[in-house]
Amino acid sequence: MNDHSTVMGSGAPGGREQAVVPDKPKNPFGQFLRKFSKQKLSLIAGIFIVMLFLVAIFAPFLTPYNPDTPNYDKMMAGPSADHWAGTDEYGRDILSRLIVGARLSLAVSLSSVFIAAVIGTILGLLSGFYGKWLDRLIMRGSDVLFSFPDILLAIGIVAILGPGLLNVVIAVAVFGIPSFARMIRSVTLSVKETLFVEAARSIGAKDSRIIWRHIFPETVPSVIVNLTMKIGTAILAASSLSFLGMGAKPTEPDWGAMLSMGRDYLSIAPHVVYFPGVAIFLTVLAFNLLGDGLRDALDPKMKN
Amino acid sequence: MNTPLIEVKGLHKSFVVKKGFLGESKYVRAVDGISFAIRKGETFSLVGESGCGKSTTGRLVTRLLKPNEGEVWFNGQNISAYNDNQMRPVRKEMQMVFQDPYASLNPRMKVKDIVSEPLLIHTKMSSRERDKFATELLEVVGLSSYHAERHAHEFSGGQRQRIGIARALSVRPSLIVADEPVSALDVSIQSQVLNLLQDLQEEYGLTYLFISHDLSVVEHISDRIGVMYLGALVETAGKDALYDRPLHPYTQALLSSVPVADPSQKKERIILKGDIPSPVNPPSGCRFHTRCPSCMDICKQIQPVFQEVEPDHRVACHLYDETIMGKDGVHIN
Amino acid sequence: SSNNNNAAGSENGSSPSSSASAPSESGAAPSKNGNNPVIAVNANFITLDPHNTSDTLSITGARTMYEGLMGFDDNMQVVPVLAESYEISEDGLVYTFKLKQNIKFHDGTDFNSEAVKVNIERILDEKNNLRFRKSFAKVSKIETPDAATVVFTLSEPYNAFLNKLAMGLMISPAALTEFGTDISKHPSGTGPFKFKEWVEGDRLVVEKNPDYWQQGLPKVDSVTFKPVPENGSRIAMLKTGEADFIYPMPTEQVAEVEGDGNIVVDKIDSTIVRYITLNTMKKPYDDLKVRQAINYAIDKDAYLKVVKSGLGAKLDSTMSSKTQFYSQQPAYDYDVEKAKQLLSEAGYPDGFDAEIWGENDSESVKGMQFIKQQLELVGIKLEVKSMEGATLSDQINTPATPADAKIQMWFVSWSPSSNDADGATRGLFSSTMFPPAGSNTAYYKNDNVDKWIEDANKATDPETAKTIFADIQKQIWADAPWAFLGVDQVISGKRNNIEGVTVLPDGSINILKAEVK
Amino acid sequence: MGRYALQRLIGIVPLLFIVSVLVFMFIHLIPGDPARLIAGKEATLEEINQTRVLLGLDQPLWKQYLSYMKDMFQGDLGNSIRSGLPVTEMMKSRFLPTLWLTLLSMAWAVVIGVVIGIVSAVKRNKWPDYAGMLIAISGISIPGFWLGLVLIQIFSVQLGWFPTGGIDSWKSYVLPSLTLGAGIMSMIARFSRSSMLETMREDYIRTARAKGLMEFVVVGRHALRNSLIQVVTIAGLQFGFLLGGSVMVETVFSIPGLGRMLVDSISFRDYTVIQAELLLFAAEFILINLVVDLLYGVLNPKIRYADN
Amino acid sequence: MTANKLLEVDGLKTEFKRDGGSITAVDGVNFHINKGEVLGLVGESGCGKSVTSLSIMRLLKDTPGKISGGAVRFEGSDLTKLKESDMRRIRGKDMAMIFQEPMTSLNPVLRIGKQLEEPIRLHLGYNRKKAREHAIQTLKLVGIPRAEELVDDYPHQLSGGMRQRVMIAMAMSCHPKLIIADEPTTALDVTIQAQILDLMRRLKEEKDMGMLLITHDLGVVAEMCDRVVVMYAGRVVEEASVKDLFEQPQHPYTKGLIRSVPKLRQNVRRLESISGNVPDLSRMPAGCKFAPRCPFVMEKCLSAEPDLVAVEGRTDRKSRCWLTQIDERGGETVHEYSAD
Ligand SMILES: Nc1ncnc2c1ncn2[C@@H]1O[C@H](COP(=O)(O)OP(=O)(O)OP(=O)(O)O)[C@@H](O)[C@H]1O
């Protein structure tokens, strides 16, 4: 028996190491999925959102009625077998409008948040990386933006640019920028101090490479988390704009517009506001839950 | 003795530290007048306690930091005033290995990309060539080619440090600055990495600036050693000279503080009083006088000169200053 | 979701002006506010300087404390108030007023002819840049032969002058000297109520003037006006009794509160007309057939039902039936086929793409959506552009010439401030009134109409004026520069223990006879 | 600390200057002609022009700005274009309601938010955690105006507990501040939960337990204060949100506050008022953040004693 | 001997929930500490030293960890069975702990004095004034100058060495019978480490406490300890007196460890090293956990895990290796060591 005792990894310096790295590479995405799937609420929220997207994409095939066709004989009828969510002040089918509205509400909030994220991230990266006057400029700028109540900023922007979908998107985007910029800046500041950035510098990497290849990927989880959370805020902001009469197009079935137009009927035909209200609530809730889940799954500090 | 590969003359570096509430800026004199030279093929080590400026020195040498004062000569060029673009070709010649193998590798990059990143920057190799080169390098440092596709976080500390070393080697530098390359590693792993560093030095004729706080490790790997205290060198000497005849009281205390892994060997210990002063307000005179067991009046007022008292053995201490101590001086060993 | 505890249900009131459910008087819940009723309105008071108001609400506020030589009755007819009687010269240039005697301003000084002169001169002084200057621009001379007589001499005949005088309220000259431009914060008139406090944005409180010249009035100790911009909140206040009277009553909720025994809803036809201007100088609206087609394509009954919750009347002239010199016109009855036919004849068998502008308040937005739905049926694809008011006004008034104008259709309303026919015509249809000079956004130009407007103003005889205005209305109606929609009702809600608060057709509130039971 | 505060205060000046330029440009960029809006719809062109001259709006923009700044340095914010009332006076009466509203909203939002956060963190992944987070997330998922209207329906119309609006007594503030604070409460609840969780993982919490301390002492004395330090920062940033939210809440609850005044003045292009108010908002926001920073120092000895 | 036993850890097993499954961080650890004795616990990072100490103190709250077996007898009573409130009475009073990180183990927002007074008032029932005096006394005991002023400082105002002294004072303040020190000097510089070790040695002798000293530094072990327990991958692999351990290490891991540490003035060209890495707890090899790295590995090692048995018939000398068992006993069944 003793003869068989082999010397594995005889301690030769620089000798190869085996069996330490697992055979199957640990896929970071797989790991993330595993962690995420344990967050049950977030998982449900994620599924809800996926379904919402499907609804939005296939809206034209799903609506039981033409969402724009009025029926003046059936105005503000409560929920019934024909109209699950009742009809609105023109006798249009609310369910159909909600379905089509998902499109618009998602489009507005997603695109505005996306724009805000892109610009905010770039500003945050530059501000955090270069510091000094650039940082001061960007941060003071975002202070100013922050100090303007966001709604007012949006009112101003819509007033300047005129109403319309794109302008609402821009308005909502603008007041999302500072929060991204600040957050990314602080991540950048801490990543900038990490050894691997110093290592990149020490091998002669250019700033652009350091920012793009080394710092930016580190900010992605925060961006994603903030993005999901901000989508909720953006839906609400867009609906607040509608409340102040500055929403998207009044003729389009945007949820916020439905809610704000319907508020005059709150006491006589509550379903007119109830359903869009619930749609907004659930969607915002879902995005926030998703964001929470993503944060936990993406945050290396949250192990369990 | 051939010409030094790197020579550092009177380096100073201070950092502004905003002390928050009162908004006053103060300065940390992280490196305060350091001179040394490293010859080709030699291992020069810097030792000293935490915060004494070892890493800062390393970063000044590699020009990751610009000195406030003083010069860094590398291969006969004064690189202290180079800008980023001028530095880039020089960086090919000097690479770094960092203390923390966990933090110094980008967790989101594949090993082959980490290892070949310097090639991407400094050479015109195609990505195929780079990958091939990277796998070869991995073999050199004792990893396998199949590790190339993995991410850094899948490796253990010792393996990561090997990846870091492979990265440093990729552009065939002449100087490697290793900032505490083994202090984050377990003892059983530490020796693997130390051996690897030694092997590579032999094979590629590398010059090392080795930074560590572990006197035993330093003794093992170095040819010459500099002992730092509060931003300044207090003693430099060849290994044997330093360990056999430490001159500076701080070096002596340091050496005697190292716990010995041998219960039979009970040695006399110099236990210093007090804590390491803050580099924000370093003591006047000799920086060490607040803790020095043989402190004299003069030490409190006048900063001793860093001078050669024996061939290739320099020390900054009034005890060896002939003008003060008289010709014979006083040696406490 | 309403507190329908009161068993007394109500059929729709047969009375044309009030749909009170008329519960027994004794069943009325006592007012929460005692003898100090609270009136919730939808906007803020801007100023209490009666010569510088341009919004109806500020006029309401001013009229609680101030009176003019003339005034409006509940039907917006001009009646003497501080004037005992008046005479107009044959040529329509000299107006002689006898003033009532023994009337005192709130500060104790006398009301007399001198006071009238001081007031009119204040209005006319260019330095003051008061909004009423234009109304009195034709006054060339003002004389006070004695304390009880005032004589106005006009530079040319102006048959709306009495209406304008009804707007010109009298301020105590002593107060004017004392407070100057600050008079807005220290009102002192002859009215039934005295100023108590004005917290800008929160409330205006006026208290009973014990020395009021009309015996037995006012009957309440004070009245508080509260701006409550949100419809839902205003009606909630009425329900809870925090407010005794609200105006405007949101049309959407009328049906609901009509079942509430504690609440009475009053509706009367107003002088507010709703219409869409069609840019007659722009293709395709330059074609009469297109304009007529649009008029035929809109179902006015549906408009009232959908947009106005059934409250209001169809617009059957260029002005409301309550306005001076109104003359009814034959209706453009809803007829989709005819509309399509007219469009074909005009060369648009498949309709066309069009754009409608309007403000972003919910009423306009709702209205424009409705119009879009209607025009769609005849093939006109309408894009609705709702804009914030000031932006819209800028869009309309920036182009200097009709050729530059971008405006196609404008969903809008109008009410003449002093309810005179001139005010309901000149600014809207005279070719001198193209934007930016005036509100003729239809860019309507008819030489006859231009001339008639001038003639009518100068007509000294009301009957002559009336015929001229009938011609004007007929011509414009036939030319259809507007799509005529409806006449609003002014709708107010009150607790059933409040009496005597009325809303005039122009939307101003009269609290002179307010009474709590 | 005094000197630091002073320095920071002085630092506000250039920032306000930038803000003033931006605000000035911003509001003049918004289309709309105050002269026309003020003169009324029946006004003649001549009247409108005269009004414009009277308001100085015919001057080039930079001249308008200079004269505005000149007046401002003399403490004169001008008169409202629309009503002619002095802007300072208008703001004075509008300031208190908004201040109360924001402070009350902030107060309950912080207290409840922190309590929910702590309970959720301590009972992590148990039902109180889920309940707390559901409440918290609901707070940000409901549009403010909608919540306000529903609260009025329930608590004013149905139950008659609170007035529908106004500023007549403390009761008037209950529903508006509930509405306004809901969003912030949620933010704070979520934030304090995560910062509490983070704190509970700290080494010194283990130290505290190793001393044999009761759990509530560990949470209350050792964890709470450390996590509050972070909560304060977030709360400060939320003030901007409050000021914005007040626009809506003041409209729904008929509160004569700054927010409503701003919306009104924007719709009338009442430049002087908008300008003054936006400057006030900016100053307020900056001041609050200064206070937050100071508070941060008070709570965090590391900063307080940084001078050694 | 039993009467002398202060603490007895018997088959302690602690598991962590992780990603659905669970890992056993501490697996059947046995050792004891006598009164007045310093027991060293050495091993590489992640081998379970800290978890062992936290399990003894039952401080695993808020971690996914749980004691799943074994007993911890302190003066005869099993701590794992105590109610939390009773355990609280022991923590800080009879058994105190010093943690590795002096920088983070003190609450940054509470004054030093306040943090020191907490256990004193709780366990000794002193009033505030008396507790403060006692705190100052203890601070002086651990060699802190100006203790009266220092109690009003905040932790960040102190250097690392001072903070560690405060931690020691805190642990000492209620005169515990046992101190568990988890790498008390790892974060400190050598000269400061020398001060602290010197202090701890003195205090231990004065107060006659038992001490569990956790470290990975063999040098520290050699200087401080009476006996040593070596851990590898959650298990005890060797137990010996300090002298025996360094002179005749039994387990191949211990041997490798001792030899791979560079020693001053030793002058070897190459260091010995143990190849390979510490195994991941979630994918542990069957058989001896050290087998994959062991230069003397045999077939048996790969399939069966050896027990911790007495070496050469000595009760104070144990090793967990087939080699020692086979070599010494010629392959016979060996006498198994049992704790009782
Ligand atoms: N970027 C910086 N900004 C401010 N202070 C710094 C910076 N870098 C280093 N310092 C300070 O300079 C001094 C020397 O730091 P340095 O990192 O060189 O020490 P070191 O000897 O490497 O210590 P260690 O052994 O802890 O790594 C320290 O007091 C440190 O706080």
Ligand SMILES: Nc1ncnc2c1ncn2[C@@H]1O[C@H](COP(=O)(O)OP(=O)(O)OP(=O)(O)O)[C@@H](O)[C@H]1O
């Ligand atoms: N809170 C925790 N959650 C999950 N796993 C843990 C936790 N604490 C410890 N572990 C696991 O338990 C094992 C033993 O850890 P432990 O901290 O006891 O090691 P150690 O010997 O103290 O190491 P070091 O020398 O680094 O302090 C490790 O593999 C670690 O992953």
Ligand SMILES: [Mg+2]
């Ligand atoms: Mg360092």
Ligand SMILES: [Mg+2]
């Ligand atoms: Mg540990």
